[in-house]
Amino acid sequence: MNEEEILLAQKEFIFPSVFHYFKEPLVISHAKDQYVWDAAGNRYLDFFGGIVTVSVGHCNETVNARIHAQLDTLQHVSTVFANQPQVALAKRLAQITPNRALTKSFFTNSGTEANETAIVAARCYTGASEIIALRHSYHGRSSAMMAMTGQSTWKMGGVPLPGFVHAHNAYCYRCPFGMTYPKCGVACAKDLEEVIRTTTSGRIAGFIAEPIQGVGGFITPPQEYFPIVAGIVRKFGGVFFSDEVQTAWGRTGGKWFGIEHWDVQPDIITGAKGLGNGTPIGVTIARAEVADGMKGVTISTFGGNPVATTAAAAVLDYIEENHLRVNTAEVGAYLREQLLDLQRKHAIIGDVRGMGLLQALELVRDRETKEPAGDETNQILEAAKDARILLGKGGLYGNCLRISPPMNIAKSDVDNFIAALDEAITRVTVPAAALG
Numbered sequence: 001m002n003e004e005e006i007l008l009a010q011k012e013f014i015f016p017s018v019f020h021y022f023k024e025p026l027v028i029s030h031a032k033d034q035y036v037w038d039a040a041g042n043r044y045l046d047f048f049g050g051i052v053t054v055s056v057g058h059c060n061e062t063v064n065a066r067i068h069a070q071l072d073t074l075q076h077v078s079t080v081f082a083n084q085p086q087v088a089l090a091k092r093l094a095q096i097t098p099n100r101a102l103t104k105s106f107f108t109n110s111g112t113e114a115n116e117t118a119i120v121a122a123r124c125y126t127g128a129s130e131i132i133a134l135r136h137s138y139h140g141r142s143s144a145m146m147a148m149t150g151q152s153t154w155k156m157g158g159v160p161l162p163g164f165v166h167a168h169n170a171y172c173y174r175c176p177f178g179m180t181y182p183k184c185g186v187a188c189a190k191d192l193e194e195v196i197r198t199t200t201s202g203r204i205a206g207f208i209a210e211p212i213q214g215v216g217g218f219i220t221p222p223q224e225y226f227p228i229v230a231g232i233v234r235k236f237g238g239v240f241f242s243d244e245v246q247t248a249w250g251r252t253g254g255k256w257f258g259i260e261h262w263d264v265q266p267d268i269i270t271g272a273k274g275l276g277n278g279t280p281i282g283v284t285i286a287r288a289e290v291a292d293g294m295k296g297v298t299i300s301t302f303g304g305n306p307v308a309t310t311a312a313a314a315v316l317d318y319i320e321e322n323h324l325r326v327n328t329a330e331v332g333a334y335l336r337e338q339l340l341d342l343q344r345k346h347a348i349i350g351d352v353r354g355m356g357l358l359q360a361l362e363l364v365r366d367r368e369t370k371e372p373a374g375d376e377t378n379q380i381l382e383a384a385k386d387a388r389i390l391l392g393k394g395g396l397y398g399n400c401l402r403i404s405p406p407m408n409i410a411k412s413d414v415d416n417f418i419a420a421l422d423e424a425i426t427r428v429t430v431p432a433a434a435l436g
């Protein structure tokens with residue numbers, strides 16, 4: 001099919017709720033390492049990585065060689081048969097969880113399913129049902145995960161499921177209490193106790209948070225937030241889940257998991273996206289007693305699929321052997337400096353935040369009023385596409401640019417990206433006359 005036929009077929013045969021960036025959807029034909037090509041043959045520097053998923057570069061040869069070999073050995077058995085790739089990956093994951101305390105895994109195909117499994121595990125283990133999530137969170141697209149998500153944009157069809165309440169996140173740039181950190185005393189974290197006492201039965205199954213809120217626009221809490229919250233959650237008998245669908249596998253720099261930056265011990269971690277570098281996989285990793293609390297039986301046809309678990313093991317090996325957690329910290333710090341330089345130059349950049357190679361810009365019309373620059377964000381995305389770079393969008397107001405390149409990029413890639421982004425922002429925000 002040519003480009004036009006693809007776009008026509010998309011319109012006719014795909015659900016219209018499948019949305020795209022850009023006025024004309026970008027048709028991608030192939031990809032390699034940090035680049036993707038469109039149907040017309042134009043090359044783009046990909047600083048979004050298929051929504052924080054291409055962790056070790058597109059079509060990574062080392063990872064793909066192992067996938068190819070596994071495809072010809074054993075492609076599928078389902079969770080009702082034991083197989084070596086599945087248990088080998090589970091064993092490997094047990095060795096890298098914080099303090100090696102989360103030792104049992106259940107594999108699925110996506111972040112949504114990983115979180116669904118986590119909720120069931122917490123409910124079985126605690127005997128309680130209510131879950132606390134955060135405002136501005138995103139946890140998936142099933143009906144329960146839409147109920148758990150904290151953004152109206154992603155709750156299509158209404159929220160008919162009870163059992164979820166939403167506490168304050170630490171959105172310091174737009175503090176829900178109108179306060180300023182650190183004078184606020186991290187009031188948002190302390191408020192959780194009031195939330196539990198006034199909006200639940202007082203017996204909770206657990207609390208779920210993304211260490212850095214991904215779809216929310218890489219909202220990054222201050223150091224005290226999670227330790228305070230974790231203490232309150234445990235006081236009320238709940239388990240602490242870290243939704244690491246975007247933040248795991250070294251993405252935040254240095255550590256395997258985002259939550260490790262806050263020195264909080266989770267009971268359950270969920271992961272997906274970057275674990276497979278594009279091969280569908282989701283995982284729920286729990287403390288043994290939490291996993292053992294799931295009495296009864298469960299099944300996932302594709303969960304623990306030998307090809308997907310082989311891909312994941314190959315990704316973890318690649319990250320380890322190429323020191324990508326270190327590279328992510330170093331190149332991420334370099335990227336952050338360049339973004340701060342751009343903020344000094346462009347008034348539209350209200351906030352720069354994130355960790356490692358998970359960085360975002362929040363765009364505003366006025367730095368005093370912080371009026372979200374939603375239309376301008378769309379225009380900058382278009383201009384960035386014309387400048388041959390790809391980045392993502394996020395935030396409740398659709399005014400955040402999300403940057404999450406593969407973890408094996410170099411500083412020279414950052415230089416190329418920043419030059420193109422600078423050009424794109426200038427094209428949208430500086431009147432043409434002023435450019436001469």
Ligand SMILES: Cc1ncc(COP(=O)(O)O)c(C=O)c1O
Pocket residue numbers: 051109110111112113115138139140141210214215243244245246272273
């Ligand atoms: C933090 C987080 N959790 C869960 C999900 C859902 O993952 P999936 O789209 O693989 O179902 C996402 C997806 O963006 C996510 O960012």
